Amino acid sequence: MIDIKNLSLVINNAVILDDISLTVNDGETIGIIGKSGSGKTMFLKTVAGLVAPSDGIVLFNGARLPKSARTAGTIVSYCGGAVPHNPDEGLYNFLLLARMSHKKALRPFSDFDRQVAEEYIQVFGLGPFRDRSIGLLPDGIFRRVLLAYALIRGAGALILDNPTNDLDIVSLKMLKKAIARYVMNGKRVALVCANDLNFITQTADRLIVMEDGRIAETGTVDMINADLVKQYFGIDVIISRNIYTGKPEIHFFPDT
Amino acid sequence: MRKSALKKSEVITLSIASALTLAALTANLLLRVSPLHIVLPLIGAGAYCALVALNELHPRIPCDYIQTGEAAVGALVLLGALMFSENRIAITGALLTAILLYGAYLSGVLAPDKKEHSINGALAQGAVAVIIIFLTAGAGRELSSLEPILLGRLPAAWGGSALPAAAAAVVVLLFCIARLAGNKLRMYSHGIPFFAGSRMAWAGIGALMIAARGLLISITILFAGITCGIGVSVNRLYRGRLSAAVNLLAIAGFTQVSVFTAALAGFWYAAGLSFIGSYILFAVYYNKRTHLYDRHQKP
Known part of the structure; x- marks a missing residue:
């Protein structure tokens, strides 16, 4: 469970986040949407402890994030746009490194660590690439590796910033399933921000719409309608319902 | 980690590297080269092999020590130190200090790009060459006084076993530490976002x-001079299994070929061969895309 209280962030006199309060319950996936520059990424980075807030606190199961980065790694896993710098690393070995926060210094990885890595290699369909260097992977597969890395860390809070970048339709399906499976497993939560509104409506349990560093709207995914999209994104859309899930789907008007 | 059997091409590469190294060693023995001149470069080769393994975890410096200019700076410092002192500890200390400072400059100031490092290295080598000519001609010395520096024969001239033993111990120790802390170092190599530790710990590992x-x-410069400058390129070009063994054999073999060339044709030919060999392999590596996706080329 994450409890965010009065979170504010001011950088060079510019208000980036303005008094945000939010509670995320165990097993919940929160989708965050909003125009570019609305503060989504900075919100996620502040919650993940990568940026120090100007005011307010973030509590994970009632406690602040510990100062030890190693311990913090078992509590929060953030996946943003960062790219690993060593292209010669093999895919499997790279994914195993995600378990470093769970093992003692100088100890080898446990069977469980290897089992978790194997599990997500299967989930993200990475088996055929496991012996390749990460520098030799196509962009879409490489993105899957980064997402698998974030999930393999096994932290209580999974924070994904624009995870749909570079993903094809197969990878999107894998990611959706992986997030659902992740939060079902124990006391875990997921915060996902994406510019792909359809992915968010199909994945999240609850939606947050951000505008000018504030939470402008919050509710279930059913709150998505043409008026809301027009109000916060400034474009006209048609909303239909997915015939299997009943969740809203957004369609653009053709240019006239 | 899943292990699989060696491929045919890997077995062939390993066999060729072993055969060439053995042939060069045998030729040197047949030429009655001093045993110290045969054995001590192997310590330098071991040190450079450990360095190449470490370089994999520190991808900020993508070139060999010849291309980066470290070999040239080392040679200049040794030449300067030898003019003022015969104390081996002082000379070794001066070399270590200069190489550490130059390494900090390479890591801290230059971008992790092979082009930037090679241009910087070429400029450093040019400057060092001019200074060396000025120093040797100005002091009325023969350029042949560079022989023990370029071929790493100072420890052989100094005699005693303390320095070689200490150097070998340092190489083995660093190799063991790198093996033990391998996972942490591999995390370090991917940058702060993938490092399970504080920023301070990350910076500490960098230092x-x-x-x-x-x-x-x-250690490489002291014991093998400039004869190991193919290591990084060989390592980047050979991506098969047992790459550490192939690299060790390649570097050790190349040092022995240099010793052989020096015995047969003179030290300028040996130094020239090391220099040209290093640059030829670097050119092959430079022009070959070892990584398909540009996102990795400039971290």
Whole structure:
């Protein structure tokens, strides 16, 4: 469970986040949407402890994030746009490194660590690439590796910033399933921000719409309608319902 | 980690590297080269092999020590130190200090790009060459006084076994530390977002890497001169299994070929061969895309 209280962030006199309060319950996936520059990424980075807030606190199961980065790694896993710098690393070995926060210094990885890595290699369909260097992977597969890395860390809070970048339709399906499976497993939560509104409506349990560093709207995914999209994104859309899930789907008007 | 059997091409590469190294060693023995001139470069080769392994975890410096200019700076410092002192500890200390400072400059100031490092290295080598000519001609010395520096024969001339033993111990120790802390170092190599530790710990490992690199390059220059400058390129070009063994054999074999060339044709030919061999392999590596996706080329 994450409890965010009065979170504010001011950088060079510019208000980036303005008094945000939010509670995320165990097993919940929160989708965050909003125009570019609305503060989504900075919100996620502040919650993940990568940026120090100007005011307010973030509590994970009632406690602040510990100062030890190693311990913090078992509590929060953030996946943003960062790219690993060593292209010669093999895919499997790279994914195993995600378990470093769970093992003692100088100890080898446990069977469980290897089992978790194997599990997500299967989930993200990475088996055929496991012996390749990460520098030799196509962009879409490489993105899957980064997402698998974030999930393999096994932290209580999974924070994904624009995870749909570079993903094809197969990878999107894998990611959706992986997030659902992740939060079902124990006391875990997921915060996902994406510019792909359809992915968010199909994945999240609850939606947050951000505008000018504030939470402008919050509710279930059913709150998505043409008026809301027009109000916060400034474009006209048609909303239909997915015939299997009943969740809203957004369609653009053709240019006239 | 899943292990699989060696491929045919890997077995062939390993066999060729072993055969060439053995042939060069045998030729040197047949030429009655001093045993110290045969054995001591192998310590330098071991140090450089450990350095190449460490370089994999510190991808900020993508070139060999000849291309980066470290070998040239080391040679200049040794030449200067030899003019003022005969104390081996002072000379070794001066070399280590200069290499550490130059390594900090390479890691801290230059971008992790092979083009930037090679241009910087070429400029450094040009400057060092001019200074060396000025120093030797100005002091009325023969350029042949560079022989023990370029071929790493100072420890052989100094005699005693303390320095070779200490150097070998440092190489083995650093190799063991790198093996034990391998996972942590591999995390370090991917940058702060993938490092399970504080920013301070990350910076600390960076400083230790520079120090370890400086130690290993100093040992290489002292014991093998400039004859190991193919290591990084060989390592980048050979991506098969047992790459450490192939690399060790390649570097050790190349040092022995240099010893052989020096015995047969003179030290300028040996130094020239090392220099040209290093640059030829670097050119092959430079023009070959070892990584398909540009996102990795400039971290």
